[in-house]
Amino acid sequence: MASRGYILLQISLLLTVATTAFSLSPYYYKNICPEALPTIKKLVGAAVYKERRMGASLLRLHFHDCFVNGCDASILLDPAPNIDSEKNAAANQNSARGFEVIDQIKAEVDKVCGHPVVSCADILAVAARDSVVALGGPSWKVQLGRRDSTTASRTQANLDLPSPFMDLPALINNFKKQGLNQRDLVALSGGHTIGFAQCFTFRNRIYNATNIDPAFAKERRVTCPPTGENTNLAPLDPTPAFFDTAYFNNLVKQRGLLISDQELFNGGSTDNLVKSYSLYPEAFWKDFAKSMIKMGNIKPLTGNQGQIRVNCRKVNY
Ligand code: HEM
Numbered sequence: 001m002a003s004r005g006y007i008l009l010q011i012s013l014l015l016t017v018a019t020t021a022f023s024l025s026p027y028y029y030k031n032i033c034p035e036a037l038p039t040i041k042k043l044v045g046a047a048v049y050k051e052r053r054m055g056a057s058l059l060r061l062h063f064h065d066c067f068v069n070g071c072d073a074s075i076l077l078d079p080a081p082n083i084d085s086e087k088n089a090a091a092n093q094n095s096a097r098g099f100e101v102i103d104q105i106k107a108e109v110d111k112v113c114g115h116p117v118v119s120c121a122d123i124l125a126v127a128a129r130d131s132v133v134a135l136g137g138p139s140w141k142v143q144l145g146r147r148d149s150t151t152a153s154r155t156q157a158n159l160d161l162p163s164p165f166m167d168l169p170a171l172i173n174n175f176k177k178q179g180l181n182q183r184d185l186v187a188l189s190g191g192h193t194i195g196f197a198q199c200f201t202f203r204n205r206i207y208n209a210t211n212i213d214p215a216f217a218k219e220r221r222v223t224c225p226p227t228g229e230n231t232n233l234a235p236l237d238p239t240p241a242f243f244d245t246a247y248f249n250n251l252v253k254q255r256g257l258l259i260s261d262q263e264l265f266n267g268g269s270t271d272n273l274v275k276s277y278s279l280y281p282e283a284f285w286k287d288f289a290k291s292m293i294k295m296g297n298i299k300p301l302t303g304n305q306g307q308i309r310v311n312c313r314k315v316n317y
Pocket of ligand 1: 162165195201
């Protein structure tokens with residue numbers, strides 16, 4: 001009969017195998033394809049050099065991927081008979097961008113690796129980190145080994161992606177559903193230190209809000225009239241091409257662009273954290289990196305779940 005010690009050893013070995021097989025690791029591609037990460041970095045750098053906004057767009061793609069059934073590249077699937085594309089969800093339609101850059105990265109990475117071994121979900125996670133770095137922000141070790149979904153859900157995207165009209169309790173609840181706390185909410189909203197928003201997403205705030213700096217509202221109304229010009233862009237903070245703390249400095253001055261931005265500093269439970277990020281850039285950087293890793297760990301497909309897509313826009317059949 002097997003001894004108690006032997007059985008315990010077997011159990012611990014099984015547990016080790018289970019956790020290594022099904023957990024993400026920053027070293028996942030070290031032996032499989034050591035050139036994968038440097039290739040992604042190079043191509044993100046080139047894309048951001050060509051257009052600074054692309055860094056913001058790529059960061060947002062990873063966020064919109066992770067919040068809908070986990071970080072599984074579901075956002076990249078084009079409409080097809082069995083695919084209700086998330087690209088057509090309210091928050092993504094005529095808004096999410098950067099898909100061509102992801103296609104280009106995928107093609108190049110598959111070429112240097114010799115075959116399709118890097119998932120589209122991992123490419124999104126690495127491209128988000130490299131974008132933040134390219135715009136002067138913090139770096140972090142991206143956890144890797146995600147696999148790609150074979151499904152997408154526009155319905156789930158409409159339910160789970162936060163709207164710019166949400167108040168603080170709704171935002172807290174939206175993040176809580178993803179296992180993210182108030183600190184994650186404030187740190188990750190700091191992603192709005194880069195990029196732009198369309199007039200229709202902030203019109204109500206600049207014409208009707210009372211918690212807004214009047215000079216700022218006036219400035220924004222110039223390019224965002226009461227009706228029409230819905231797609232005119234405004235920067236989410238005064239330095240949209242730099243990953244800095246201007247976003248938080250702005251919130252303290254009631255110069256947040258979206259209702260959901262200003263809600264983070266509006267007399268509620270997140271005021272102190274906003275103030276502290278505005279004063280201590282290192283604190284924001286550290287927390288942003290930590291929360292990005294946490295967001296990147298939302299419900300990944302691992303082991304033999306899902307697949308490694310050949311084309312990020314299509315399921316392999
Ligand atoms: C807290 C809830 C959030 C809401 C309600 C929200 C909403 C929005 C909206 C409405 C836009 C403008 C889209 C458009 O006009 O086309 C936007 C842009 C953006 N968001 Fe968020 N967002 C949130 C959180 C986040 C998070 C967590 C990140 C990343 C960590 C992020 C990154 C970005 C970036 C980088 C842009 C600019 C994209 C570009 O210029 O292409 N957002 N967001």
